[in-house]
Amino acid sequence: MSRTRAVLPVLPVLAVGAFAIGTDTFVVAGVLPEVVDGLKSSLADVGWVSTVFALTYAVLAPVLGALTGRVERRTVLVISLVVFALGNAASALAPSLGWLLAARVATAAGAALYIPAASASAAALSAPERRGRAMAVVLGGLSAATVAGVPFGTWLAADLGWRSTFWLLAGLGVVCAAAVAGGLPEVRLPASPGLAARLAPVRDTRALFTVLTTLLFMTGGYLVLTYIGAVLAPATDGNGTTLALLLLVFGVLAVGGTVLGGRATDRFGATPVLLVSVAGLAVVLATLPLTRDGLATAVLAMGAWGVTAMATQPPQQHRLFAIAPTSGPLLLSLNSSATFAGISLGGFIGGRVIAHGGAHGLDRLGQLGAVLAVLALGTALIGVRVKAAGPAAGRQAPATPAPATGKSG
Incomplete structure (x- = not known):
């Protein structure tokens, strides 16, 4: 097959x-x-x-x-x-x-x-x-x-x-x-020689910067998304149905962002798609203090947020898998770990910002989230430079994995 x-x-x-x-x-x-x-x-x-x-x-x-x-x-x-x-x-x-x-x-x-x-x-x-x-x-x-x-x-x-x-x-x-x-x-x-060889990519600087990039932009996003009900209260007037509709806009566009990110990665390469997506996420978060007051602007912000946030995922996984296909499951697991660590860390930091930020605490969530997204751009660019200049760049296994056997039983 x-x-x-x-x-x-x-x-x-x-x-x-x-x-x-x-x-x-x-x-x-x-x-x-x-x-x-x-x-x-x-x-x-x-x-x-x-x-x-x-x-x-x-x-x-x-x-x-x-x-x-x-x-x-x-x-x-x-x-x-x-x-x-x-x-x-x-x-x-x-x-x-x-x-x-x-x-x-x-x-x-x-x-x-x-x-x-x-x-x-x-x-x-x-x-x-x-x-x-x-x-x-x-x-x-x-x-x-x-x-x-x-x-x-x-x-x-x-x-x-x-x-x-x-x-x-x-x-x-x-x-x-x-x-x-x-x-x-x-x-x-593809089988690697042993456990040490399979674990080697964990110590690869490219992999570490790629995973750190995921941690940063996920923390930045969930620093705000965890408290989105309070953030968007001026636009929704506290109405749960209106909030649900805004989240539906986010979700629908997130699906589109995932598809777009995958197709764009195949066409333009993982790194350009990642940089554009994270930069877009930073803009959305930075402008939330301006867009969260009106329903129309909140709809636009949530739609753009869904696209940019989920368009980051296919290029990130593609970059990790290409580093070492023989350790693909481990590297993709590290990326998943960074994703969920970002969810937890974002909620924790966001709570502290709200508790100590006074009347402007909710506005500061978006601003701090944007800063973390910009830092993610920096780590992504560093990872690219390491890939180009690193001594191991030419020694990695090819990115094409061995075919499946095609057996179904």
Whole structure:
């Protein structure tokens, strides 16, 4: 089976798995009030449900990527989805907050293993000239979660209780595991001589600057996005429906940004697309104090934010995979780790800015987020210079992974 023929029906399956994980990641904020009532806990305590998930993902993504780097990708994906499903089932059954937190740790472990493995599989099954688009399809599942998964999960929790949302995610994980087991061909990445060789790219300066770039722009974005309800209150007048519509604009354009980023990466290269996207994100964040007062300008800002934020993802993953395809799962895991570390760090820093920023605290969120995005531009450019001048630049393995075996059983 040729690489291109194999990938076409498989990518949607991988994207649905990413959709489930993206929904699980972001829907918790929408169901927290129901969890507070159901478990008779305080909002501050239940807030750890989101924090624990993000921190666990950030820590385990590179660890699991290193441990499973030589394991066949289909096996890794099925295991990750089964763990994800079991974690959500345990979340739905949780009788106490402590049980729920433990269940979220298990769920995060499955999610941390899945996204890098799915991206590596998409890249390995695609021809080099279509690799950016293949990764964008998988990442599009994460973007789609902000459009459909999070609003639906939030509505389901409000109508049928928060446990129903976790049961839905558990069922989706089981369906995706069955689809991957039955539809994905074997995917074996090029074998490296040993563990030391596979871990070598972690010490590569190019990889470190690439991951640092992700950490910086994700922190900058989520420093504001975590508190978007308060930031956009002047435009929405505190109306939850209006806020939901603005988030829908963000989500729809985020899907478009992912597709655009993937296609542009294939056409123009990863670095130019990344620089343009991060620069656009910096402009959006810097101008939020001017755009958040009116509904029309807020719509434009949220749309531009969705495009620029998600257009960064395909070029970043493409850059990491190209550094060392034999360690692709580990490097992509590090990028996922940086993403979730940025989510956690952005929320933490944003809270401190609001607490100590006085009347202008909300305006300062966008300004500080823009500064972090500009710093991300700097680290991205440094990474490019290191790639051009570094002594290892000419010694890396070629970026084209070995073909999948084409076996489906």
